[in-house]
Amino acid sequence: MQPISFAERGWGWMLDNALLPVGDFVFGQRMISRLHWLQSAQWWDEARLKEERDRLLRSVLETAYRDVPFYRDLMNAARLTPADIRTPSDLSRLPVVTKDMLRPAYPRLVTRPTGQQTYEVHTSGSTGKNFAVLEDARTRGWYLSSFLLALQWAGWTIGEAQLQTGMTLQRNLIRVLKDRLMRCHYVSAFDLDDAHLDAALELLDHKNIQHLWGYSASLYYLALRASSKGWNRPMRSIVTWGDNLYPHYRRAIQNTFGSTVFDTYGIGEGLQVSAQCGHGGNYHVHTLDAIVEYLDDAGNPAPDDQPGNLILTRLHAGPMPLIRYRVGDVGIRGDQSPCPCGRGFERMQAISGRDTDVVVTPSGNRLIAEFFNGLIDDFLEIDSFQVIQERAESILIYIVPRPGYSPQTRRQLVETLQRNGAADLRIEIESVPRIPLTAGGKRRYVINRMGRPSAS
Ligand SMILES: [Zn+2]
Numbered sequence: 001m002q003p004i005s006f007a008e009r010g011w012g013w014m015l016d017n018a019l020l021p022v023g024d025f026v027f028g029q030r031m032i033s034r035l036h037w038l039q040s041a042q043w044w045d046e047a048r049l050k051e052e053r054d055r056l057l058r059s060v061l062e063t064a065y066r067d068v069p070f071y072r073d074l075m076n077a078a079r080l081t082p083a084d085i086r087t088p089s090d091l092s093r094l095p096v097v098t099k100d101m102l103r104p105a106y107p108r109l110v111t112r113p114t115g116q117q118t119y120e121v122h123t124s125g126s127t128g129k130n131f132a133v134l135e136d137a138r139t140r141g142w143y144l145s146s147f148l149l150a151l152q153w154a155g156w157t158i159g160e161a162q163l164q165t166g167m168t169l170q171r172n173l174i175r176v177l178k179d180r181l182m183r184c185h186y187v188s189a190f191d192l193d194d195a196h197l198d199a200a201l202e203l204l205d206h207k208n209i210q211h212l213w214g215y216s217a218s219l220y221y222l223a224l225r226a227s228s229k230g231w232n233r234p235m236r237s238i239v240t241w242g243d244n245l246y247p248h249y250r251r252a253i254q255n256t257f258g259s260t261v262f263d264t265y266g267i268g269e270g271l272q273v274s275a276q277c278g279h280g281g282n283y284h285v286h287t288l289d290a291i292v293e294y295l296d297d298a299g300n301p302a303p304d305d306q307p308g309n310l311i312l313t314r315l316h317a318g319p320m321p322l323i324r325y326r327v328g329d330v331g332i333r334g335d336q337s338p339c340p341c342g343r344g345f346e347r348m349q350a351i352s353g354r355d356t357d358v359v360v361t362p363s364g365n366r367l368i369a370e371f372f373n374g375l376i377d378d379f380l381e382i383d384s385f386q387v388i389q390e391r392a393e394s395i396l397i398y399i400v401p402r403p404g405y406s407p408q409t410r411r412q413l414v415e416t417l418q419r420n421g422a423a424d425l426r427i428e429i430e431s432v433p434r435i436p437l438t439a440g441g442k443r444r445y446v447i448n449r450m451g452r453p454s455a456s
Pocket of ligand 1: 284342343
């Protein structure tokens with residue numbers, strides 16, 4: 001591992017103290033000022049953290065009640081006012097909110113003006129069920145600051161170059177400028193054949209990049225390719241997100257890149273929920289970003305050592321508040337004794353909502369969960385989907401249609417998938433009234449019935 005160069009350190013200082021704060025001011029994100037605040041808040045004692053979290057909770061409830069008819073109606077129906085919800089334990093007096101409740105009310109009854117320009121984000125998350133939320137610059141800066149904090153836990157310092165696997169390669173001018181400033185290099189998570197993986201390894205070498213981040217499955221295949229070529233250069237940080245970080249993914253990535261994998265858990269609805277701190281398998285909930293409840297299927301608190309449905313309350317109202325939102329992931333609360341790292345943020349033992357397989361095309365491209373998620377998310381005529389591979393040359397996609405779905409949607413979907421990495425795959429589409437759940441009650445949206453030839 002090479003030491004941080006003097007130039008890198010200087011550049012990091014410039015970014016952290018001058019360039020990014022100016023960007024915050026211009027774009028209204030407040031990302032860096034919040035990051036600086038979180039950097040000290042993570043060491044606060046429990047009482048102070050709880051006090052601040054409860055203050056944020058009350059503010060979100062007041063805002064939602066005042067500005068958002070959906071939540072005002074829910075509270076009125078439960079005969080509650082914002083003043084009745086003082087701490088997380090009071091939240092159970094409100095009903096759990098599902099995507100199916102929010103969707104018909106969107107946007108009119110579930111959004112609010114923030115004084116900033118808003119934009120729509122499409123996400124299907126771990127459930128493979130399409131969903132639109134509204135976001136603004138402040139919200140983006142708010143959750144990105146927690147993401148930057150998690151990257152710092154993993155060993156990264158602002159100013160150091162990194163390689164990321166990503167979905168949006170067409171980047172607008174502002175993003176290109178930001179990528180340059182942050183020294184961020186992107187490779188597509190849609191092209192994971194050997195030639196593209198080799199190009200990514202060359203980029204790591206050529207630019208002397210020591211930080212590698214991206215979707216778990218994409219880094220897993222990069223690790224397998226690297227080790228098959230005898231390529232090994234230790235990284236200073238490895239950070240994963242998106243699909244499940246299976247134990248064999250973690251092992252392969254750590255063996256090849258000689259560094260602990262730090263997994264993060266965020267949702268496309270505009271919230272970073274938790275991240276690993278490097279002590280055991282421990283995750284810390286971003287206590288000042290989210291209140292996490294773990295409920296069984298009957299809606300009662302799950303035992304601490306048992307998986308529960310994650311119910312999230314975002315501690316930032318933004319244009320579309322999320323209060324007791326059932327995201328569709330499953331997690332285990334686990335032990336809450338103090339973490340050896342010393343941070344006061346609540347702990348989370350595991351997240352296990354994202355069980356997916358990988359589709360392999362005849363030419364050797366690997367289509368990970370985010371490939372399907374990322375592309376199908378933009379088809380709002382599709383309610384939910386499930387991809388099944390039984391033969392090497394084809395896949396079958398089950399689609400639950402929504403109003404507006406037509407043969408043209410089907411054609412466009414096939415074209416989009418083929419253009420972006422599934423060129424040599426025959427794609428059959430079948431409409432179904434619903435997607436069956438697995439025996440464990442989960443929705444698996446990518447299933448490979450050909451075994452997992454490259455899993456080791
Ligand atoms: Zn910790």
